[in-house]
Amino acid sequence: MKAYKDLSKEELLTLQKQLNKEYEEAKAKELKLDMSRGKPAASQLDMEMDFMNVLNADSIFKTEAGVDCRNYGIMDGIPEARKLIGDVLGVSADNVIVFGNASLNIMYDTVARSEIFGVMGETPWCKLDKVKFLCPVPGYDRHFAITEQFGIEMINVPMTEDGPDMDMVEELVNTDPAVKGIWCVPKYSNPQGYTYSDETVKRFAALKPAAKDFRIYWDNAYVIHDLYEEKKDTLLDIISECEKAGNPDMVYEFCSTSKVTFPGSGIAALAASKANLDFIKKFMTIQTIGYDKVNQLRHVRYFKDAEGMKAHMMKHAAILRPKFEAVFHVLESELNGLGIGSWTEPKGGYFISFDALEGCAKKIVEKCKEAGVVLTGAGATYPYKKDPKDSNIRLAPSFPTPEELAMATDLFVLCVKIVSVEKLLKEA
Amino acid sequence: MKAYKDLSKEELLTLQKQLNKEYEEAKAKELKLDMSRGKPAASQLDMEMDFMNVLNADSIFKTEAGVDCRNYGIMDGIPEARKLIGDVLGVSADNVIVFGNASLNIMYDTVARSEIFGVMGETPWCKLDKVKFLCPVPGYDRHFAITEQFGIEMINVPMTEDGPDMDMVEELVNTDPAVKGIWCVPKYSNPQGYTYSDETVKRFAALKPAAKDFRIYWDNAYVIHDLYEEKKDTLLDIISECEKAGNPDMVYEFCSTSKVTFPGSGIAALAASKANLDFIKKFMTIQTIGYDKVNQLRHVRYFKDAEGMKAHMMKHAAILRPKFEAVFHVLESELNGLGIGSWTEPKGGYFISFDALEGCAKKIVEKCKEAGVVLTGAGATYPYKKDPKDSNIRLAPSFPTPEELAMATDLFVLCVKIVSVEKLLKEA
Known part of the structure; x- marks a missing residue:
């Protein structure tokens, strides 16, 4: 795949048409997905329900x-x-x-x-x-x-x-x-x-x-x-x-x-x-x-003890890991080589950081929202909510189910592409 | 019983000797009782242990x-x-x-x-x-x-x-x-x-x-x-x-x-x-x-609902009421008519307020402590811990068992008497 910046204006216009069509199709799905906060999924909480039995009326x-x-x-x-x-x-x-x-x-x-x-x-x-x-x-x-x-x-x-x-x-x-x-x-x-x-x-x-x-x-x-x-x-x-x-x-x-x-x-x-x-x-x-x-x-x-807590965290990891990897996979397969974004691949925590082309973050987040996917507000990762480059977006993969996550990330990369093409066309 | 202020110096001295003897006997019991804070008793907490079963792993x-x-x-x-x-x-x-x-x-x-x-x-x-x-x-x-x-x-x-x-x-x-x-x-x-x-x-x-x-x-x-x-x-x-x-x-x-x-x-x-x-x-x-x-x-x-909570409070009351009444009883039977203290008889809450003769509260609290009964510090009921009359003492009957409470209150009235006699003798 060619980097977007190396595409001609005509190629960009053709691409734009195609992407817009995909976006309309995505919108028609009426998604309602939330990747905005570092919130554990219900499956993580279900996994640890025995926690609620540890103290009961018979306990000391x-x-x-x-x-x-x-x-x-x-x-x-x-x-x-x-x-x-x-x-x-x-x-x-x-x-x-x-x-x-x-x-x-x-x-x-x-x-x-x-x-x-x-x-x-x-x-x-x-x-x-x-x-x-x-x-x-x-x-x-x-x-x-x-x-x-x-x-x-x-x-x-x-x-x-x-x-x-x-x-x-x-x-x-x-x-x-x-x-x-x-x-x-x-x-x-x-x-x-x-x-x-x-x-x-x-x-x-x-x-x-x-x-x-x-x-x-x-x-x-x-x-x-x-x-x-x-x-x-x-x-x-x-x-x-x-x-x-x-x-x-x-x-x-x-x-x-x-x-x-x-x-x-x-x-x-x-x-x-x-x-x-x-x-x-x-x-x-x-x-x-x-x-x-x-x-x-x-x-x-x-x-x-602490070992018990660490062992417990591996049960959370078993649920979270595939979600992070699903996002990595979509980002990699859809955006690699396009030169319109970079991202981190953490080995822990709750977030993935995505850097779009300058001036694109707000528009990407807005575009996602319009199609039913809520991301953390662009700028939120900076004091006063002011990202000087309007570039950083925080992705929180923990809460959606893996199926939802795949849909949400697909939409996200689509929006990244659309907004990036718009920017490049403006500058062309 | 005659009011203390109407006793002659000789009567006060005789009384003092008797009270001091009682105090030494009380001290020999090596009491360790706490009437200082509005703390529910273990029996109150034991009574409501089903609270701990209300949510468990199977709950929604x-x-x-x-x-x-x-x-x-x-x-x-x-x-x-x-x-x-x-x-x-x-x-x-x-x-x-x-x-x-x-x-x-x-x-x-x-x-x-x-x-x-x-x-x-x-x-x-x-x-x-x-x-x-x-x-x-x-x-x-x-x-x-x-x-x-x-x-x-x-x-x-x-x-x-x-x-x-x-x-x-x-x-x-x-x-x-x-x-x-x-x-x-x-x-x-x-x-x-x-x-x-x-x-x-x-x-x-x-x-x-x-x-x-x-x-x-x-x-x-x-x-x-x-x-x-x-x-x-x-x-x-x-x-x-x-x-x-x-x-x-x-x-x-x-x-x-x-x-x-x-x-x-x-x-x-x-x-x-x-x-x-x-x-x-x-x-x-x-x-x-x-x-x-x-x-x-x-x-x-x-x-x-609120009715459920109020009904629950009556179970607490059933445990607390005899304690308050035990204190009232001791105060009444031991101090009534002596003119060395007055007290409140609340129909709820966690405390009884006692007013000793002016300048006596600190000494009473100290004397109680010396014999193993901890009361709320004298002065605590006033800003800056300064009771201008050094008179008010807060009694908290909730925490001790009824037996302990009887012992503690007996000691308290004894200390009230001793400190009051001292004061009257000084002024005599």
């Missing part, structure tokens, strides 16, 4: 230390849940607080607390003229939404296959005291599925921030969300790397079981240095009496 | 409208949970958002949001020189802790049997624009167990606040927490009263099932006008994707 609801999980008490998570999460992250239970059902909520509250009360004795951000966050792009829209709501200035940092552009990160963090944070999804990044290299992690840990209250917001959302048993990405533990580098307090690590058990009904956690956790607990103890210990206990009893 | 996890509660979606609570809570509060489901496990967390976040973002377009509180809250006293320590953490100035307003001193509330709210809120526990108030009279509620609803962003923080924590089927207190619905009075946006009402099902594993809610909820949702949608819908569904399926 006491922790190993004898605390009744049905009653008030224990603000920072039952010890066995802190250990379970600690083992998954590769850190000590002493470095973990287990919260409620959403890591996003922990991140939001962490930023809110910094705004109102400051970070470990530093000036509250709301009293500063300017607060900045670095945002590796493309990235996670809900991260950017938090910093946007608080009026924090967001600075784009380009992603590479090894993680964010560390020259730029070092330059900005080490010289600008207004830079208070950076949003990271270090493993199977959202949306590209890149995992930060060891060198990247070490360079993060070795930062010399101009701001004492600079923190790395390390959202390890996909820590055990591998698609393959054999070819897993590996990620260095940022907490111990920061310790080794003499920056023990520089990182907050977040995770949850939203895509391990049930979204919304999982448990979420923060891992950080003892000094960070002690500071945060002073505020937590006013904000809440404690989180849902029964659900924490349910998780501990179900998985038993 | 869909809402009536077909939403899968196991997955992401629905930020503001599943409709049937909003209806259940609405029916309990006597308001429309449209006026309800169901959150996570703790109403305290909702209250904290409501204050935090007002600090950072303001209330419906008004200036964020963090930008104001002074923000004040009215605090009916004695009151709930965790309310006061929130406003203290945010540096909000707290003004004591005396409680009466009909609720807060409304002359003072009207005077302050209607003239001082720095007054942004008032903490209320309107039914079975913490700690006195008083329920606001209809006139009080109507006067609340008819306030003409100097501050547009003044809100009543109506913590209806004990809305269905009656001890008696027949002689329940009744409380007017503040939401509709505010509407009728032309102040629809003036109130936030909070509640939870922490003392209905399991503390920490219940559901919590906010009820308010649509305008308030719409404003709040703009921030919520950034803070979280949603709360635990499986647990919301569990509550709906277990109780079916």
Whole structure:
């Protein structure tokens, strides 16, 4: 197949006619498909229904230390849940607080607390003229939404296959005291599925921030969300790397079981240095009496240990893997060599990142929507929803059934072709 | 029995010797009892274990409208949970958002949001020189802790049997624009167990606040927490009263099932006008994707409706009532006529309020602790933990067994007597 840019105007016009015809046929199917969010499929949830039987009226609801999980008490998570999460992250239970059902909520509250009360004795951000966050792009829209709501200035940092552009990160963090944070999804990044290299992690840990209250917001959302048993990405533990580098307090690590058990009904956690956790607990103890210990206990009893949780993730992988591969297959067979788009092929996580020709992303998403396939809004992967090249599209293959996914991806590549031809014709 | 103040010095000294002897005997028992917090007893939790069987692997996890509660979606609570809570509060489901496990967390976040973002377009509180809250006293320590953490100035307003001193509330709210809120526990108030009279509620609803962003923080924590089927207190619905009075946006009402099902594993809610909820949702949608819908569904399926929840509360009452009555009995039989203390006899809620002679509360609590009975810290029922008369003590009879409670209350009245005699001897 010839690259589109090498086609003559006549060839493009002929192609356009053909593609438009295919599009009308596709529209006639009246599809109603959703590839917009990283939502587990019903089949994944059905697969783990035994989770709902782990605690019942006949269960003992006491922790190993004898605390009744049905009653008030224990603000920072039952010890066995802190250990379970600690083992998954590769850190000590002493470095973990287990919260409620959403890591996003922990991140939001962490930023809110910094705004109102400051970070470990530093000036509250709301009293500063300017607060900045670095945002590796493309990235996670809900991260950017938090910093946007608080009026924090967001600075784009380009992603590479090894993680964010560390020259730029070092330059900005080490010289600008207004830079208070950076949003990271270090493993199977959202949306590209890149995992930060060891060198990247070490360079993060070795930062010399101009701001004492600079923190790395390390959202390890996909820590055990591998698609393959054999070819897993590996990620260095940022907490111990920061310790080794003499920056023990520089990182907050977040995770949850939203895509391990049930979204919304999982448990979420923060891992950080003892000094960070002690500071945060002073505020937590006013904000809440404690989180849902029964659900924490349910998780501990179900998985038993980190190995149990990892084994469980392979059952999710068995369902997710064919979906990712189906998308890869359609993209490859339909777009390879055309020069109108490139995409990532992650080995884990929940997303595939697609880069269209410049100025085409919005139109592609719109065209898909018109024919019944909902994608994540174009621009969503950038702060302020502004993709400067209007090129990046996030594909979320998890929710549709494989059959739906094939239809949705077929439509997607068709729209990519149509919008690309339009662009080339305009420029011709 | 003669009032202590009418005893001669000699009589007091004889009495003191006798009481001290009793105290030494009590200490020798090495009690370890806790009357400090409003914590349900294990027997209450054991009584409702069938709650844990309501959802299991074979259950259907869909809402009536077909939403899968196991997955992401629905930020503001599943409709049937909003209806259940609405029916309990006597308001429309449209006026309800169901959150996570703790109403305290909702209250904290409501204050935090007002600090950072303001209330419906008004200036964020963090930008104001002074923000004040009215605090009916004695009151709930965790309310006061929130406003203290945010540096909000707290003004004591005396409680009466009909609720807060409304002359003072009207005077302050209607003239001082720095007054942004008032903490209320309107039914079975913490700690006195008083329920606001209809006139009080109507006067609340008819306030003409100097501050547009003044809100009543109506913590209806004990809305269905009656001890008696027949002689329940009744409380007017503040939401509709505010509407009728032309102040629809003036109130936030909070509640939870922490003392209905399991503390920490219940559901919590906010009820308010649509305008308030719409404003709040703009921030919520950034803070979280949603709360635990499986647990919301569990509550709906277990109780079916508000009547089911009220019937369930009578089972709690059957366990709690004898405990309250045991305390009343000991107080009455041991202290009546002595003139060294007065107490409330609530028909619901979780507490009994005791007023000792001035300057005696701290010493009584300390003396109890020394002999192994932990009470809520003296002063806790006042802002800044400062009871100006050092007189109020909160008794929480729910957690100990009846036998323990008898021992604990016996010790309590003994300590009241000892400390009172000391005081009278000093003054003699």
